[in-house]
């Protein structure tokens with residue numbers, strides 16, 4: 351194996367191993383508190399077991415065996431303890447108006463009789479459709495909402511620094527998305543916070559999924575001088591970059607002592623309710639006027655996953671550079687686990703769309719953060735780990751793309767190839783994949799008809 355002697359950046363496993371069920375590899379990083387993310391961090395990555403199955407697929411298997419009726423009873427019992435009857439809010443649902451937050455808030459209010467306040471950490475740069483979906487969430491869905499409009503100057507600088515230092519354009523968004531709701535819950539005295547699904551479902555150690563409460567390490571802190579934003583320590587941001595502490599606090603979690611004084615529990619609704627992204631999508635179309643992207647999202651084949659921030663496409667482009675896994679890999683893996691795609695179709699989709707450059711908003715984003723496009727490309731090249739990438743005649747290519755692997759495939763999982771949707775008779779993988787994409791679009795129009 352010639353690549354075994356090549357350096358692997360970020361502490362990634364030197365040998366690339368793909369899951370035999372989905373299209374993820376052992377290069378996928380696990381979730382990790384962003385304020386501990388430094389330039390020399392050794393990235394914890396997803397485990398692929400001795401049978402060649404990744405933790406996310408193992409969890410999907412576990413999910414099929416969960417007694418969801420029992421989980422719903424647990425949810426009812428929890429909600430019964432907290433439901434208010436004096437007109438006050440009893441839970442807080444963070445979201446920017448994507449399908450998952452719409453689904454969570456709507457279920458809590460209209461199915462379970464709770465009184466949620468919703469809160470929003472807005473995207474770094476809203477897309478038009480994202481802003482409209484956010485408004486529909488409040489206006490058609492019927493929710494009060496507190497939006498935290500960030501200080502744009504600090505946001506720009508931190509976003510640029512997180513790109514320069516970590517090639518991580520989405521960090522400022524992730525930080526706010528994880529910290530705002532628990533902090534507002536403290537301020538408003540709301541005891542319950544509900545996120546939708548647990549991000550750990552997509553590849554953290556399986557134990558992380560076996561509880562409804564989010565680990566406090568994501569939203570509490572004890573020593574501010576040890577925290578990092580954009581890969582730079584807080585004291586250095588203040589001294590070297592002249593950012594006042596008050597402008598940084600927005601991105602940081604609350605002191606753990608505040609949570610000791612006031613009980614705030616942060617739950618995943620996905621622990622209690624079986625969470626299927628496609629179902630959440632149909633539901634939000636029907637109940638909240640949610641609209642999918644009118645055009646295909648760059649880097650993938652889907653039209654309804656995370657489309658509210660112009661920077662989304664950049665986020666996935668950088669995961670492709672750093673880990674060899676782009677947006678189609680993430681989308682298709684999840685759809686295999688929900689049995690909407692076969693692995694063969696997914697491989698074809700990855701081959702066709704993964705790593706597609708997100709050109710649509712590129713110039714606008716560069717203008718926003720004040721970076722020259724050429725500098726961005728040069729920066730990307732610095733983050734290409736030699737064990738994943740090779741440059742031949744000025745063209746970069748992945749050393750171990752999934753379509754060149756002879757990974758034994760565990761075909762028991764994923765969609766059944768004889769499924770109606772795949773009955774186009776196409777032998778070619780890409781054509782089949784395109785047919786599957788068509789299926790997604792058809793399903794969307796069905797959902798739109800139902801909503802009308």
Ligand SMILES: [Zn+2]
Pocket residue numbers: 369370371372373374403404405406407408
């Ligand atoms: Zn897998």
